[in-house]
Amino acid sequence: MRFPVVIVSRSCKVVHRLKRSPLLSPASALWRHESVSVSTDAGTDVRSHYITTPIFYVNAAPHLGHLYSAVMADCLHRYKLLQGFSSKFATGTDEHGLKIQQAAEAAGKDPLTFCSDVSERFKHLFSSCNISYTDYIRTTEPRHRQAVEHFWSVLWDKGLIYKGHYEGWYSTQDESFLTPSQLADAVDSSGNQIKVSLESGHKVEWMKEDNYMFRLSAFRSQLLDWLRGNPRAVQPECFQQLVLQWLQHDLPDLSVSRQRSRLQWGISVPGDPEQTIYVWLDALVNYLTVAGYPHEHHQWWSVVHHIVGKDILKFHAIYWPAFLLGAGLPLPQTIHVHSHWTAEGKKMSKSLGNVVDPLQRSQMFTAEGMRYFLLRQGVPDSDCDYTDLKVFKLLNAELADSLGGLLNRCTAPVLNRAQVFPSFCPQSFPREQGGRAVAEDYHMLDTVTNLPSVVERHYESMHAYKALEAIAACVRQTNGFVQRHAPWKLDKRDSAEQRWRDTIIHVSLECLRVYGTLLQPVVPELSNRLLSRLGVQPGERSWAALSFLPRYQGTDCPFEGRALGPDSGVLFSRLESPDVDKHEPKKAKKAVKLK
Numbered sequence: 001m002r003f004p005v006v007i008v009s010r011s012c013k014v015v016h017r018l019k020r021s022p023l024l025s026p027a028s029a030l031w032r033h034e035s036v037s038v039s040t041d042a043g044t045d046v047r048s049h050y051i052t053t054p055i056f057y058v059n060a061a062p063h064l065g066h067l068y069s070a071v072m073a074d075c076l077h078r079y080k081l082l083q084g085f086s087s088k089f090a091t092g093t094d095e096h097g098l099k100i101q102q103a104a105e106a107a108g109k110d111p112l113t114f115c116s117d118v119s120e121r122f123k124h125l126f127s128s129c130n131i132s133y134t135d136y137i138r139t140t141e142p143r144h145r146q147a148v149e150h151f152w153s154v155l156w157d158k159g160l161i162y163k164g165h166y167e168g169w170y171s172t173q174d175e176s177f178l179t180p181s182q183l184a185d186a187v188d189s190s191g192n193q194i195k196v197s198l199e200s201g202h203k204v205e206w207m208k209e210d211n212y213m214f215r216l217s218a219f220r221s222q223l224l225d226w227l228r229g230n231p232r233a234v235q236p237e238c239f240q241q242l243v244l245q246w247l248q249h250d251l252p253d254l255s256v257s258r259q260r261s262r263l264q265w266g267i268s269v270p271g272d273p274e275q276t277i278y279v280w281l282d283a284l285v286n287y288l289t290v291a292g293y294p295h296e297h298h299q300w301w302s303v304v305h306h307i308v309g310k311d312i313l314k315f316h317a318i319y320w321p322a323f324l325l326g327a328g329l330p331l332p333q334t335i336h337v338h339s340h341w342t343a344e345g346k347k348m349s350k351s352l353g354n355v356v357d358p359l360q361r362s363q364m365f366t367a368e369g370m371r372y373f374l375l376r377q378g379v380p381d382s383d384c385d386y387t388d389l390k391v392f393k394l395l396n397a398e399l400a401d402s403l404g405g406l407l408n409r410c411t412a413p414v415l416n417r418a419q420v421f422p423s424f425c426p427q428s429f430p431r432e433q434g435g436r437a438v439a440e441d442y443h444m445l446d447t448v449t450n451l452p453s454v455v456e457r458h459y460e461s462m463h464a465y466k467a468l469e470a471i472a473a474c475v476r477q478t479n480g481f482v483q484r485h486a487p488w489k490l491d492k493r494d495s496a497e498q499r500w501r502d503t504i505i506h507v508s509l510e511c512l513r514v515y516g517t518l519l520q521p522v523v524p525e526l527s528n529r530l531l532s533r534l535g536v537q538p539g540e541r542s543w544a545a546l547s548f549l550p551r552y553q554g555t556d557c558p559f560e561g562r563a564l565g566p567d568s569g570v571l572f573s574r575l576e577s578p579d580v581d582k583h584e585p586k587k588a589k590k591a592v593k594l595k
């Protein structure tokens with residue numbers, strides 16, 4: 001068999017020439033010369049971004065892990081908007097496949113009613129938690145069916161799909177095919193010897209079927225070229241390395257359909273009603289459907305960022321790019337991968353049942369509180385164990401005491417009787433030391449001046465926890481500044497003392513303005529209340545408006561003398577100690593025992 005010739009140009013364009021081989025099936029007669037760009041930057045409209053979460057499988061209600069993916073994507077979307085980009089943000093539900101067929105049967109509902117009910121629960125959760133998606137896609141929608149059918153036809157016309165026979169291990173739970181090296185021996189609860197997926201622990205079965213195969217094997221070297229030419233294509237770095245490792249092994253062709261007799265709940269293969277399209281091919285195309293595929297996707301398709309859990313990395317970093325290369329479409333700019341929330345060390349998952357209800361927690365800790373917690377504690381590179389106690393401690397320390405306390409101190413009528421943004425006195429806080437400010441105060445100004453670029457770098461790389469860590473450290477410094485100079489102790493009859501008091505408050509409010517602006521992608525409502533209290537108007541909250549302490553730089557400050565906003569309520573109320581036993585995640589059901 002002759003292999004495709006791959007030529008890599010300097011600009012990382014891969015020109016692949018797929019040669020016709022006499023050993024290929026009849027459909028392969030359609031193979032022809034192709035030119036596919038695997039560059040992720042060429043011709044890109046850098047003013048736009050298209051951000052996606054995975055579409056969530058509706059075989060059960062949403063859990064905390066799903067909210068985490070959505071909050072991460074929402075944070076990136078809001079951040080891009082604040083920076084002045086246009087941004088599209090898609091999420092939705094994945095509604096086909098055997099697991100859903102079975103779950104609907106178990107619930108005594110027809111599959112579409114079952115899907116609609118669960119999809120509504122995701123929508124409700126997202127609106128309760130301020131997930132500001134611009135598009136919500138359901139794979140049962142007609143627009144998606146049309147996109148999938150078109151996509152299939154493109155691959156078919158190019159000879160990349162052929163009718164074949166699949167024989168191998170398959171996990172229904174994971175909707176995934178596995179090679180022998182991905183399996184382990186195990187015993188089920190009745191003592192029977194079974195095989196399970198090494199990664200998920202789910203049972204696998206030997207499957208033998210006539211179905212359609214995608215020529216995944218033809219794309220291995222192009223995928224390697226893409227990843228080597230785009231070292232930041234999959235983030236964080238450890239996941240890019242993992243994909244490169246996977247690609248060191250053979251990449252067998254992929255079965256992309258099921259016999260209709262086994263799976264009715266899905267999209268039929270165009271021209272063959274006896275076969276249903278594999279749920280992952282169907283699901284992945286959702287990203288194109290939202291972009292307007294097959295007719296109007298060009299604007300958005302070149303600027304796509306996928307946000308996915310590490311459990312679905314293979315589907316997004318191998319299958320999906322291979323499908324796209326096959327269809328002659330650009331590859332994603334970045335695949336941002338995150339790790340898992342665990343409960344007592346085990347991945348929180350619907351199948352294990354050890355899940356935390358995100359809606360109930362967002363009522364208990366507030367939606368803004370849960371957003372802050374997830375992004376402050378979630379580390380994309382490694383798993384994180386969830387407990388209510390952690391949420392309680394973090395939110396009380398950082399939002400209620402530190403940030404809320406600082407705002408309260410600087411705006412309380414006892415210190416700020418006029419309820420205005422007070423004046424800055426350059427003699428009290430001169431650019432050269434010699435006024436009332438001390439070395440630590442200058443250090444704080446330097447840190448806060450640099451904060452936007454630090455935060456920008458971390459938001460950009462989806463390490464929101466580092467951005468929040470940096471902001472929290474600055475809030476502590478500003479509290480220290482106020483504490484150090486104790487403005488409440490300054491003599492009210494001495495005008496020099498009063499100028500210094502106003503300066504302390506002016507500097508602190510300027511710090512708070514920076515924190516409020518930078519926190520908008522994470523806690524939009526809380527930031528809105530904070531900025532409104534400072535008298536910062538909606539048009540003054542963008543990244544571009546972030547020039548810290550202009551009076552210190554010798555320029556005018558638009559806020560000086562402005563009335564504070566009227567809402568003097570508590571920014572974030574301290575939380576009551578949670579009833580831990582009542583709300584801790586349920587213990588995982590006994591999982592299949594690995595030998």
Ligand SMILES: Nc1ncnc2c1ncn2[C@@H]1O[C@H](COP(=O)(O)OP(=O)(O)OP(=O)(O)O)[C@@H](O)[C@H]1O
Pocket residue numbers: 054055056057063064065066068069173174307308309310311312339340341342347348349350351352
């Ligand atoms: N524990 C988790 N931590 C973080 N994200 C998660 C977690 N579980 C699911 N997700 C997010 O939701 C996506 C889809 O998950 P899925 O619907 O398969 O949920 P699940 O609970 O893992 O389901 P199942 O138990 O049936 O495999 C993941 O790729 C990831 O983005």
